[in-house]
Amino acid sequence: MVMLQAGLCPGLTAEMIQLLKASGIRTVVDLISSDLEEVAQKCSLSYKALVAVRRVLLAQFSAFPINGVHLYEELKSSMAILSTGNKSLDTLLDSGLYTGEVMELMGAPGSGKTQVCLSIAASVSHSLKQNVLFIDSTGGFTASRLLQLVQFRTEEEEEQVEALQRIQVAHVFDIYKMLAALQELRHCMSQQVVCSGGPVKLLVVDSVSAVVCPLFGGRQSEGLALMMQLARELKTLAREFGLATVPTGIKVELDIGGYGALEERPGASGEEL
């Protein structure tokens, strides 16, 4: 929903924009979806000019379609599968974490979600030598436990130190800070800022529900909107930059207010591990 501005495309002048605004057309979508003959009559603009502007805007703003075969080829070359370090979990996930996808971990309190996150981070950082970003919103990240997990994998101190250095940890405790952190990550990745030796390949968010739950309930639907923003950010990060994303949530019955349906999220039991 980009607003119409003077100079957005050649032929779109400020007076044109004023006339369009007067008849309620403010954004590109409004202009493209309106009936140009009517608009030409109401705003007394030239029909040909409007058609030309629409053509340019369509070319500028529409998504580029891509062939299925091209998509498949692209995925084959760009997608990677990150092993989680745990054979049975890998089997469950069809050989591991796929980059470009979001995998959600859910469970009751004390079921082991933070432990799984830590061990996946340790495995990716040590065995695969990739950078990991761990966003912690519960205070459950304990570096000494991470060290223990890395020590199980290797005895050499240098390797342990390197593995720990590849894991970046960010502490955020509310939804706006988390959205800001994800935006920054996006910025870093798109500018290809090299932070200590390579781009981030795995993003772990522990936990998403801790920042989103305080917003649910009541008469405002703010919470749902922010939750969808967060989901969209995670998916975009995964898709655009080829990250594997692992957010965790809690097992709770969510009542999405006005829709009247009780949505129950199944809990992940620890037996699979």
Place this chain on the structure above:
Amino acid sequence: MDRLRRERHVLGAGRARPEEEVAPGPTWVAPCRKPGSGGRAMQRDLGSLPLAPALRARLVGAGFSTAQELLEVGPCELSKEIGISNEEALETLQVIRQECDSDAARMGGDPTSLRTCTALELLEQEQAQGFVVTFCSVLDDILGGGVQLTKITEICGAPGVGKTQLCMQLAVDVQIPECFGGLAGEAVYIDTEGSFMVERVADIATACVQHCQLIAEAHQEEDHHKALETFSLESILSHIYYFRCHDYTELLAQIYLLPDFLSEHSKVRLVAVDGIAFPFRHDFEDLSLRTRLLNGLAQQLISIANDHKLAVILTNQMTTRIGQSQSTLVPALGESWGHAATIRLILHWDNNQRLATLYKSPSQKESTVPYCITPHGFRDVQPPPPSQTPEGSEMNPRKRPRIEEDKQ
């Protein structure tokens, strides 16, 4: 890049109309790139900025979708476009500018500008920071050294098992000087149940001071004696900041105001909330409101624990969960509250012995240890003294056993 290429192609096709001014090269405003500014920071969607929902609805209705578009428009134009007063428009723009500036400042800084630190740095920090000992060595062991800083520890138990005693013990222990292995910090005690007894704290503090004096005498070091001069009953009691909250509104307000208090008293290393369950368990009609408030409270507490590097202790009550064939005692306030605490300790009875179980911890194993509560405070269970009459088990029927007379 694709868009740029497509645009030039279309421009070429549009050259058939000479009266239109087709500028050579992109002089139009590229919607996705504004050179010289925070770049992507400005592309923050309106939904991710902290604005009031009514205001946001109006902005979206007027066609704005990113922060950048809003900042390009001045406050007067903004107030005209969406029909709010000039002051509101100015405020809104200030809020947005602040958010984007803080993003840009973070990005313009050093490469680790996501305010992140590597796991290695965190490890060093953790190893350097101390613990708050509980004076019960087995409990300290299962906790990994004591109550951890920057984390929330929840203590659940049935009435009378010793939760308030543990809180009071910790409020005294956090003040032990560093040369004796403590943190030399101060404590904030928020009481909602009214179970804080000053006389008891005085007893515990006196016992703690005596313990430190014994250590000082045994080791005879200088700094021990210096530290002991300032470590006395009066100083301990004067460094426990006590707040009494009578209902949940007061509790929420107190937690909300806590960061300001803590920035004035930067030596505080422990915040104990004795009875987080009590104000929320009775007279609460709207359960979804309760969940929301509790979750918000948990986030505020973990944020305080992290920013000010202190330990937060909460005590919780127990409730009965009635299953199909049996009922079990579980911590109160529901399952969603179970996620709030980082570390959960459950205190319970087993015949006459008090036991502590580490139920949830990110770095330690689950285990159960016994403890006891003496006049000096929270302590280990002393092994029972060897039997005074070992032959007493085989009673000699001809000998009358000696019985001590009750002294009046």
